[in-house]
Amino acid sequence: MTAAAAAPAVPAPVLSLRFPLTPRRAEVARALLAYVAGLPLRSVDAQLLALLVAVRSAVTGTGHVTRAGLRSLQLGDRAAAVAALRGLGWEVPDALLGDDLEVPAAVTVSDWAQADGRPVDCSKTARAGVSSWMGGVLNTSPVAALAPPARLTALFLAAHASAEPESPDPLPDLLPGSCRSAVPDLLDSGFLADAAGGTYLLAPAVRHLAVALPRPRTPAWTPPAMDANDWRYWKDQRSPALRSHVDAVQHCALCAMPWEQVASAFTEAVQDPCRPSDxxxxxxxxxxxxxxxxxxxxxxxxxxxxxxxxxxxxxxxxxxxxxxxxxxxxxxxxxxxxxxxxxxxxxxxxxxxxxxxxxxxxHGIALPRQRVPPTTRPTEERPLPR
The missing domain is CATH 1.10.10.10 (Winged helix-like DNA-binding domain superfamily/Winged helix DNA-binding domain)
Incomplete structure (x- = not known):
């Protein structure tokens, strides 16, 4: 991991960093995979290139393919893959055929000229997340050295797997035939921990590439298990100073909080804060x-x-x-x-x-001191003469 990846510019929840494929992004990835699986493409090279273009074009219908993106696919016959996409009517520039891709090449999916022609409606953030996830799958060590069929299979299986550590998932129905025969290769490489009987289980080392489980919601605040009499009894047992402070909070017209919320804050035990994460x-x-x-x-x-x-x-x-x-x-x-x-x-x-x-x-920032009015200030006691 590079230094730039280790220090994100915007703080993000740990879950979204650990699991790049959030539930919404998983919907986008699965829809695009289903779209590519339904295209009349015979070669895996063409399917991989079509998937890359589909991910990059999901928002506007036109996507930009970079040299790094092409390199991650490791196509065996790039010219044949480009020809296959052109046969679909896609606008693929000649720049994709050369090795001097200094400027990202714009590829347009002709069927997606209108928004309602795209297989999924997604935001720029979701599209970027799916693109990042795709690169993560293809560049992970158990997949990086495999042939295109196994690489495409890894994308299908990661997109349809859950993050449950001991819960096998069924092979996707839309998995291309050429990909089904590549499942043993993923088992041998360590991408899969198990594959038998039409099910599979991602290995622990790559389980973070599966769809993230929904983050449990923080439960809403509930009133404490006490009534108004209990709350009055609790305050009566406190010191005068604390009782005065409680009343100041409870009866503050600006805060205007219900007494149940005030009682909860004062009576519930405060847990020690955990050590902050990186x-x-x-x-x-x-x-x-x-x-x-x-x-x-x-x-x-x-x-x-x-x-x-x-x-x-x-x-x-x-x-x-x-x-x-x-x-x-x-x-x-x-x-x-x-x-x-x-x-x-x-x-x-x-x-x-x-x-x-x-x-x-x-620095001179302090609460104002309580001053006694001059008319009521007690006189200073002087010592008696000896």
């Missing part, structure tokens, strides 16, 4: 460079927020108020670093207690 640390580094004044901004925001609300902001309120739109794990890591650097302080695990920390105080 992807999360990379995303934080990118965000950090784009926000050099994050510390003073966060500290100043807590001062202004407390002046309006009478309590500190939550992590989400802090980031939203500052316009720091980000996914929740990154949001949590940002605040953790601000706390560690002293720009913020809190009274963990009590929620809504963010305030300026020691580093902010040193």
């Amino acid at each position: 992807n999360l640390r990379t995303a934080y580094g990118i965000w950090k460079r784009a926000h050099p004044d994050r510390g003073p901004q966060a500290a100043a925001f807590t001062v202004a927020f407390r002046a309006q609300h009478g309590h500190g902001p939550s992590i989400r309120q802090l980031c939203t108020g500052l316009g720091w739109e980000m996914w929740p794990p990154l949001r949590l890591l940002v605040v953790r670093r601000l706390l560690a650097d002293g720009w913020l302080a809190d009274t963990a695990p009590v929620p809504w207690t963010l305030r300026p920390g020691p580093a902010a105080n040193a």
